[in-house]
Amino acid sequence: MQTPKFQGTHLFDRLCWAKENLDGVQSDYRVVYEDSIDECAKILVPDPNWMACALQGGILPPVWVYWELAKDEAQPDFKKHTRGYLLHETEPMPAMTEEEAIEYLIQKDVPQHVWQNWDEGNRPKMVICRKEQLPQTREWRNAWRISDDLELAA
Amino acid sequence: MAGKIVADTLEHSTAGSIATNYVVEGSAKVWTTFNGQSATITTTDSFNESSLTDTGTGRYAVNFTNNMGNTGYAITGALGSSDASYGAGWFNTGNAHSSFGHTVSNTTSSHRISQAHAVTSGNIDYTDVHSVVHGDLA
Numbered sequence: 001m002q003t004p005k006f007q008g009t010h011l012f013d014r015l016c017w018a019k020e021n022l023d024g025v026q027s028d029y030r031v032v033y034e035d036s037i038d039e040c041a042k043i044l045v046p047d048p049n050w051m052a053c054a055l056q057g058g059i060l061p062p063v064w065v066y067w068e069l070a071k072d073e074a075q076p077d078f079k080k081h082t083r084g085y086l087l088h089e090t091e092p093m094p095a096m097t098e099e100e101a102i103e104y105l106i107q108k109d110v111p112q113h114v115w116q117n118w119d120e121g122n123r124p125k126m127v128i129c130r131k132e133q134l135p136q137t138r139e140w141r142n143a144w145r146i147s148d149d150l151e152l153a154a
Numbered sequence: 155m156a157g158k159i160v161a162d163t164l165e166h167s168t169a170g171s172i173a174t175n176y177v178v179e180g181s182a183k184v185w186t187t188f189n190g191q192s193a194t195i196t197t198t199d200s201f202n203e204s205s206l207t208d209t210g211t212g213r214y215a216v217n218f219t220n221n222m223g224n225t226g227y228a229i230t231g232a233l234g235s236s237d238a239s240y241g242a243g244w245f246n247t248g249n250a251h252s253s254f255g256h257t258v259s260n261t262t263s264s265h266r267i268s269q270a271h272a273v274t275s276g277n278i279d280y281t282d283v284h285s286v287v288h289g290d291l292a
Binding site for chain 1: 191193217224261262263277290292
């Protein structure tokens, strides 16, 4: 199905179109990351409807738009967004592969200080894996950490 | 977008009229249902969610695709389990508070959920977690 020409259409309206016309895609990818030494590992799970939008193309804004909004929100006098138009008026992203979508999602929903420095330090702070590689029960969930003896893929 | 209708008021033939901003302002902007007890949590269905973050036992973050306009949005939640031993639970959501297991506040791009057993107060994973957000979009 062809995506309508959406640039300038409110992002929420685009999501309504996607919900009506696209089937959700359950990704097997998971992103495990540690953003504090005092907390257990966190696991990012892609949303199936969002993944369908990413694979379809022409719906989601470029990820830098979210960074701009986050910068605005970090200002001490922030009350409300005044640059929401960036979400709606910036040319949408073309279709992504599932792997590209995961990279985009990391840059959107994982804290920047994690993904920008994921391999600095004594061991990786972030790992992309398949859900089968995670523990199969949630026992001791609050003690989960990224293993020290990971074999990193090139 | 094709089929666009611009109107400030909707009028029923007998039941009166309603301003369309009631519809725009009153509609849910984000909703999600997910299983928080499966080994890796899984969204059952959703709208305007980009991802979930599993941050620990009974603790999650819902990440939005279309940001909210400010952090003053309202969150409604419910939780349940087919296991009777789970009993009643608390659905906490909001800003950083260590007793809720949150160390990060809600933002315009995500909100936190923390579930606790009503008797023991310990964080616990429920099979059915529901969250709805009302407010203004960015």
